Amino acid sequence: MLASVRTQPSTMFAATATAQPNIALVKYWGKRNADLNLPAVGSISVTLKVLQTRTRVQFDTFLSADSLLLDGKLQSGAELLRVQRFLELVRARAGRKLYAHVESDNNFPTKSGLASSAAGFAALALAATRALGLTLPQAELAQLARRGSGSAPRSLFGGFVEMHRGELDDGSDAIATRLLSEQAWPLAILVVITDSRAKRVGSSFAMEQSRQSSPYYGSWIAAQPADLASMRTAIAEHDFGRLGEIAEHSALKMHAVAMAAEPGLLFWNGATIELVHAVRQLRRQGTEAYFTIDAGPQVKVLCAKPDAERVLAELAGVPGVEKILRDEVGSGACVVEESR
Numbered sequence: 001m002l003a004s005v006r007t008q009p010s011t012m013f014a015a016t017a018t019a020q021p022n023i024a025l026v027k028y029w030g031k032r033n034a035d036l037n038l039p040a041v042g043s044i045s046v047t048l049k050v051l052q053t054r055t056r057v058q059f060d061t062f063l064s065a066d067s068l069l070l071d072g073k074l075q076s077g078a079e080l081l082r083v084q085r086f087l088e089l090v091r092a093r094a095g096r097k098l099y100a101h102v103e104s105d106n107n108f109p110t111k112s113g114l115a116s117s118a119a120g121f122a123a124l125a126l127a128a129t130r131a132l133g134l135t136l137p138q139a140e141l142a143q144l145a146r147r148g149s150g151s152a153p154r155s156l157f158g159g160f161v162e163m164h165r166g167e168l169d170d171g172s173d174a175i176a177t178r179l180l181s182e183q184a185w186p187l188a189i190l191v192v193i194t195d196s197r198a199k200r201v202g203s204s205f206a207m208e209q210s211r212q213s214s215p216y217y218g219s220w221i222a223a224q225p226a227d228l229a230s231m232r233t234a235i236a237e238h239d240f241g242r243l244g245e246i247a248e249h250s251a252l253k254m255h256a257v258a259m260a261a262e263p264g265l266l267f268w269n270g271a272t273i274e275l276v277h278a279v280r281q282l283r284r285q286g287t288e289a290y291f292t293i294d295a296g297p298q299v300k301v302l303c304a305k306p307d308a309e310r311v312l313a314e315l316a317g318v319p320g321v322e323k324i325l326r327d328e329v330g331s332g333a334c335v336v337e338e339s340r
């Protein structure tokens with residue numbers, strides 16, 4: 001049998017983008033439309049600087065299917081399907097029928113509740129559109145990124161960012177906007193890893209289970225506008241104590257909603273709880289530090305930059321802590337290479 005011979009050179013369109021994960025201070029938990037991935041609540045986050053995703057997308061006329069290399073491993077199944085579905089949206093928008101090879105690398109543990117999907121889909125939205133020659137307005141890019149992951153639009157921006165729930169059925173107002181630049185309020189953010197293995201339950205599934213069965217879901221949704229308003233004020237006034245109190249309350253409420261689902265969802269391990277106590281103990285001793293926890297057992301701790309070393313040393317001594325990544329407020333997603 002003859003080996004197939006390429007008679008024409010392939011045509012490639014490639015771009016690479018970077019994006020940083022973001023940490024929600026007022027949490028997103030619940031969807032108002034699962035198909036369009038429309039959030040049931042708005043949310044407010046802070047974008048990180050050191051933790052980063054780097055994604056290269058190469059559309060190629062010779063490819064006959066999409067492929068995904070995530071942290072050096074070729075993906076199949078749900079992970080690949082999620083990216084394929086996303087690339088379909090990009091192809092439809094660009095009016096091109098080209099398949100792509102996507103390579104994405106995280107400098108932090110993937111899928112362990114460190115917002116890898118937020119950074120991943122922010123970088124993918126940017127790289128894939130730019131590879132096909134599209135420079136989308138921020139609002140449209142945010143809508144696209146949201147289809148990949150509800151928290152991804154927040155990683156398009158640096159600093160403090162609000163993701164709007166939106167009211168419209170088509171989701172055109174469910175976008176992110178920046179509240180404060182990364183330079184305006186420098187804070188330290190410590191990412192305390194208690195288990196770097198991939199989590200067992202994904203956010204989408206857990207949110208849906210919460211919506212369907214948690215008796216607290218309705219009150220969670222009803223209270224969100226007040227939390228968002230208080231957080232906007234705290235950010236505008238650089239009121240760290242208020243920001244921290246609202247952030248802790250939002251995280252605990254989100255987890256309470258999930259725990260009360262049937263069957264109950266519990267993302268924490270023993271070290272997660274010990275860390276919550278350690279942060280509160282630090283506050284009793286006069287160091288302003290606040291925790292937040294996403295859909296995994298890691299704990300993120302916010303404090304003033306001059307306090308970071310002391311807080312880090314204290315938390316490193318908590319049994320069960322694997323490692324602590326030191327981060328700060330960073331910038332939004334950006335394109336780092338394009339070739340056409």
Ligand code: DP6
Binds near residue numbers: 026037203294
């Ligand atoms: C707990 O954005 O990962 O981190 O839209 O289903 O992809 P999907 O969910 P995702 O959920 C993030 C949930 C959270 C809280 C937050 O980041 O606001």
